Amino acid sequence: MNSRTMKVVGERIRSLREQRKWSQMKLGELADLHYTYIGRIERGENNVTMKSIEKVAVALDVPFEELFRFIQPLEKGRDEYYLSLLVSKFQGRSVTDQKRAYEMLSYMLDWKDE
Known part of the structure; x- marks a missing residue:
């Protein structure tokens, strides 16, 4: 390699x-x-x-x-950079943890938009 x-x-x-x-x-x-x-x-x-x-x-x-899985190097400034970091944080977590994190993030993003 x-x-x-x-x-x-x-x-x-x-x-x-x-x-x-x-x-x-x-x-x-x-x-x-x-x-x-x-x-x-x-x-x-x-x-x-x-x-x-x-x-x-x-x-x-x-x-x-x-x-x-993420063989494409992440580059700061690319649209997918932070999204890829978030996805990597959730991998290996239980479905329950993923759901909770999603709900918290959704709440935070919805709250900010109001």
């Missing part, structure tokens, strides 16, 4: 790990990879093997392709 792709995949892995409130050490233990290696993966510093990415996906309990 090229360095840009590795950076985006690394950011996705970090996001999924942080959603679970896991440390790099915990993810490393679950994936049978050293925690410093997890850090390098998350920063996009390593050209990792598909086997390592598969281990991370299994540890995170997500389908392999989930790590590549």
